[in-house]
Amino acid sequence: MATIYDVSVLAGVSLATVSRVINKNGNVSEKTAKKVLAAMEQLGYRPNAIAQSLASNRSNSVGILIPELCGPFFGNLMSGAEKRLRDANKHVIITAGHSKEESEKAGIDFLLSRNCDALILHLDALSDEYLVELSKRGIPIVVINRFVPSLQENCIYLDNMTGGYQATKEMIAQGHRDIAYIAGPDWKEDAKARFEGHKKALQEANIDFIPELIYKGDFKQESGSDGLKHLLSKAIEFTALVCANDEMASGAMAFAREHDIGLPDAISIIGFDNIVYSSYLFPALTTINYPVEEMAKMAAALILKEVYQVKGLKITNEFYPSLVRRQSVATLKN
Amino acid sequence: MATIYDVSVLAGVSLATVSRVINKNGNVSEKTAKKVLAAMEQLGYRPNAIAQSLASNRSNSVGILIPELCGPFFGNLMSGAEKRLRDANKHVIITAGHSKEESEKAGIDFLLSRNCDALILHLDALSDEYLVELSKRGIPIVVINRFVPSLQENCIYLDNMTGGYQATKEMIAQGHRDIAYIAGPDWKEDAKARFEGHKKALQEANIDFIPELIYKGDFKQESGSDGLKHLLSKAIEFTALVCANDEMASGAMAFAREHDIGLPDAISIIGFDNIVYSSYLFPALTTINYPVEEMAKMAAALILKEVYQVKGLKITNEFYPSLVRRQSVATLKN
DNA sequence: TTGTAGGCGTTATCAG
């Protein structure tokens, strides 16, 4: 691989001059610039980003840490951030945290060791304190789907509680009063908030909260099937099922179908997230929209603004969920 | 951030010695090693991967280039490779090529400029020649889902033609003879091969190939709906629809549902890929399994073996598709 | 406008 040195020799100028034309800073006469460009072309020269990064302490890359690399939700997250950053000629380095503290720490270390200029984090296990600590170390971070009080400005989050509220409220609006709930893991903040919203909606409608109608899943499809199975095994009847995310909802739907439970007539189901295939389920899943892609783009914009000094960017930290009505919720006739 | 120099001072040894204990190479007495370790601990020292990479010409990271960061197929691809590599303490740097030549080139350049030790590529636009050229430049590459004759050893590919054949053959086996086909873009090798398989199956069963029963889609859901709509608008009847991938199949299914076309009775549908939610569609989609995740793991294994000299790894270059029977194909009664 | 030289944090080759 040709280096800046080779170029300088071929062009008959100094290293510094070549560097100047590469970075378009400093003043270089048009004539020499042309010579250098020609030499670069001829040698097929590509700047070594590693060396640039070491020398300038800038890498033009931002690190992204998410729990998993697969799955519709995180796919959109990555994709949104990457698009926005690519437009600004920045790059992303992505790694998975696998929802485990050690693993998330390791992921962050990896990103830092790569000299990322900033980090976009979707964490499950790491504590707020750790984030605050990290932030103090000087590396700009933006946290997605989490509200850390002392890091407000750096958080891009959804009002999960309102989303949970909307979901259950929709069931109530359609005449349901016996409502089961498949929750996410209670150590995840978003799962907790959604569940709070559910309870709030019940309370507002003067519906008793019945612990037997709750199943604790893990946000994965299978726990949706398991959940519905478990709930049906109890003697308590219900006409509606609220799921803390779409993946569990799809699992529950699959279980229902296998057991000839008519949807949405026997059980109305609602999900959360509005993942890409929710409209392709049968019946098409009514759900709460989670604008991840936009939020990821906003996270990117925040970094562009704060770290790369791009002007004219409006930042919104809080996003709102919204009900997406499709066919999986039936109106209950008395 | 503490550097190796700070550590050496605190431990009262030389730079070289610290480097030795970091890399566990060279001989260091247990006593000095302990001192160094203590100093590292005390300073919270983390090696700077960038500097290591520059000095050693090794980055312990492998680059992955895929068309899109979202979508079920590529999600599994990333995820498979990342898992395998992470187990071996290597990291991945992922970027998107967006199926455009310029963009794919830029992606590769980015990965190279990051000093990746090897590349895993899923390309759409770039030519075989470019790959051969790239390979000659000295960077180890492995190509997924593509067979490049002169790079055989570095290709991990699926027998797409057989897959396409299996799909249509299953339809024929279930008594169908009027079979429509929604193809992928004809500039994608895999789409072409699948289509070839389709034609081969028809021919084998002495079924005339009817151009009007073909629609050319783009592998996205919407083109599945469009495709079915288009096919139905023709006067030619058909009882079966073969789709070149699951996403288009799900689009077609959605269209059918909206127009009260009974599935699978009025039209039997089969897909290709066996993406994660295909079993959650209604009716559950019969499809051809594409073991992407395993293939990605194999790609990673190949790199571990060739680039990082990991021993005892068996490499398989060609993978085979297989039929996954679910509910979307009905047996045709005469 | 251009060149010189020191430095970014490590690794690796020599001697000792």
Add this chain to the structure above:
DNA sequence: CTGATAACGCCTACAA
């Protein structure tokens, strides 16, 4: 077993 010291490829004052 340990310590100098020269790379690695580039950036950036500072000088000229």
